[in-house]
Amino acid sequence: MAVGAAATLVIALALHFFLVDAEKRHLLQRKEQAARTLAASMKLPFTQILLYEETGLVAESGLLDLYISRMAGNRDMHVSYAMVLDPEGHVLSHSDLTQFHKRLDDPLSRKALAATGMILSSVGDPFEGGVIDVATPLNVSSKRFGTLRLGYSLSGLAEEIRGLKRKVLVLTISAAALMIFFLFVAARVMARPIRRLVNALNSVHLGRLEPMPLPERNDELGDLQDSYRIMVDRLRKEEIERVKTRELLARTEKMATIGTLAAGIAHEINSPLTGAMHSIGALAKESLPPRKRDRYLKVAGESLERIRRAVSQLLDYSTVHATNFSECDLSRLVADTLELLHYQIGRSGIEVENRLPPLAVRGDAHKLEQVLVNIVMNAIAAMPSGGRLEFSHAEDGSSLTLIIADTGEGIPEENHGRIFEPFFTTKGNGKGTGLGLAVCRKIVEQHDGKISVSSRPGEGAKFFITLPRPLLMEGTHGR
Numbered sequence: 511m512a513v514g515a516a517a518t519l520v521i522a523l524a525l526h527f528f529l530v531d532a533e534k535r536h537l538l539q540r541k542e543q544a545a546r547t548l549a550a551s552m553k554l555p556f557t558q559i560l561l562y563e564e565t566g567l568v569a570e571s572g573l574l575d576l577y578i579s580r581m582a583g584n585r586d587m588h589v590s591y592a593m594v595l596d597p598e599g600h601v602l603s604h605s606d607l608t609q610f611h612k613r614l615d616d617p618l619s620r621k622a623l624a625a626t627g628m629i630l631s632s633v634g635d636p637f638e639g640g641v642i643d644v645a646t647p648l649n650v651s652s653k654r655f656g657t658l659r660l661g662y663s664l665s666g667l668a669e670e671i672r673g674l675k676r677k678v679l680v681l682t683i684s685a686a687a688l689m690i691f692f693l694f695v696a697a698r699v700m701a702r703p704i705r706r707l708v709n710a711l712n713s714v715h716l717g718r719l720e721p722m723p724l725p726e727r728n729d730e731l732g733d734l735q736d737s738y739r740i741m742v743d744r745l746r747k748e749e750i751e752r753v754k755t756r757e758l759l760a761r762t763e764k765m766a767t768i769g770t771l772a773a774g775i776a777h778e779i780n781s782p783l784t785g786a787m788h789s790i791g792a793l794a795k796e797s798l799p800p801r802k803r804d805r806y807l808k809v810a811g812e813s814l815e816r817i818r819r820a821v822s823q824l825l826d827y828s829t830v831h832a833t834n835f836s837e838c839d840l841s842r843l844v845a846d847t848l849e850l851l852h853y854q855i856g857r858s859g860i861e862v863e864n865r866l867p868p869l870a871v872r873g874d875a876h877k878l879e880q881v882l883v884n885i886v887m888n889a890i891a892a893m894p895s896g897g898r899l900e901f902s903h904a905e906d907g908s909s910l911t912l913i914i915a916d917t918g919e920g921i922p923e924e925n926h927g928r929i930f931e932p933f934f935t936t937k938g939n940g941k942g943t944g945l946g947l948a949v950c951r952k953i954v955e956q957h958d959g960k961i962s963v964s965s966r967p968g969e970g971a972k973f974f975i976t977l978p979r980p981l982l983m984e985g986t987h988g989r
């Protein structure tokens with residue numbers, strides 16, 4: 511708009527100068543024409559007077575002086591001076607009485623005397639009060655009696671030009687102002703829908719995947735708006751697909767984990783089941799003393815309770831829960847995970863150190879438990895012949911980091927970035943899907959958190975899970 515306005519102003523100014531210049535030239539031409547006409551119309555009477563004097567028809571009667579003084583005295587004729595010279599340049603008559611009987615020899619007079627036709631010469635600046643000097647020979651065919659010279663005054667021209675300049679300036683400024691106003695209105699009218707569309711596009715960038723309502727249009731901008739709607743629609747569909755795929759990946763990974771867990775649970779169930787069966791078998795015998803009866807009943811009851819808990823843990827883990835963000839205690843989740851993996855940990859002879867205080871985080875308890883199960887299962891796999899599994903934590907203002915350290919085989923540096931990629935596994939023979947840590951990362955990111963590893967081969971591995979703390983709990987430890 512600014513460029514348009516500046517261009518309009520420049521064009522208006524250029525137009526102004528061009529118009530004024532053209533009009534000045536035209537005015538000057540008109541003045542010259544008037545001077546010419548005046549000289550031409552006066553030529554005949556002056557020639558006649560000189561002719562009559564020459565032939566003696568009329569004696570010196572002062573006619574010349576009368577004509578000259580009338581011309582110079584008549585303001586409507588615009589004559590500043592007038593004179594009649596004889597062929598040698600002697601003044602026969604002059605509006606300036608002091609010039610009488612002088613012989614004029616200035617260049618302008620010489621030029622006038624030498625000219626065979628009417629000539630015009632400019633004296634002074636025509637636009638600043640100058641004069642047009644018109645000279646015309648007074649002759650009858652080749653007989654020359656003298657020369658008439660008159661100064662046609664241009665003093666009115668300067669005033670006319672000033673008036674003209676004022677008019678043209680007012681006109682050009684009004685035209686430029688009007689143009690700029692139209693430009694401004696047009697820019698506003700055009701910019702508004704563009705700005706609306708830009709806002710709509712920005713809202714997509716900020717995660718709004720619903721098309722913003724925009725007024726229908728039938729121009730190019732309307733096509734752009736249609737493209738915007740199609741784009742948002744496609745993005746929304748893709749986002750839905752992406753979430754679905756992510757959920758499916760997590761579920762697939764969970765199913766694979768459940769397979770491993772089920773084997774452990776089967777082992778966990780086996781011994782209390784044997785105990786319960788044995789007790790029930792003994793209770794079936796009628797001749798049992800009351801004390802023994804009570805003891806068998808207690809064993810059977812405890813065994814069945816252990817079986818119920820193991821089965822309900824597996825059931826709970828394998829159930830697909832809808833995502834539900836709430837405040838949960840991370841140390842409680844660690845304890846649940848250790849209980850679920852009790853058999854696997856015990857079987858590998860791993861020592862666990864868990865002295866976590868209650869740690870409140872905001873998240874989905876089931877999803878976070880899935881993360882913990884994956885990391886602990888990886889640690890167990892990294893320590894086939896025993897080791898230590900340690901849980902600690904670090905805090906800063908708004909977030910909390912859970913640190914899970916093992917003393918297993920460790921991870922080479924070049925794999926640190928890759929272990930979080932889907933399907934990256936070093937476990938051969940189809941033992942691992944390589945989805946465990948990929949799912950962990952997705953879940954942690956869903957919580958606005960971060961997961962990272964620090965490890966060297968042979969020196970164990972440390973996993974860091976940073977999660978935001980619940981807003982109300984800032985600066986405190988859980989509850």
Ligand SMILES: Nc1ncnc2c1ncn2[C@@H]1O[C@H](COP(=O)(O)OP(=O)(O)OP(=O)(O)O)[C@@H](O)[C@H]1O
Binds near residue numbers: 935
């Ligand atoms: N605590 C750890 N110590 C050593 N290596 C580890 C540890 N945790 C993960 N890794 C390495 O990271 C790889 C990827 O782990 P991830 O959990 O994603 O897949 P996986 O364990 O191989 O398979 P899945 O978890 O699907 O059974 C593992 O194959 C292993 O090489």
Ligand SMILES: [Mg+2]
Binds near residue numbers: 884888
């Ligand atoms: Mg794994």
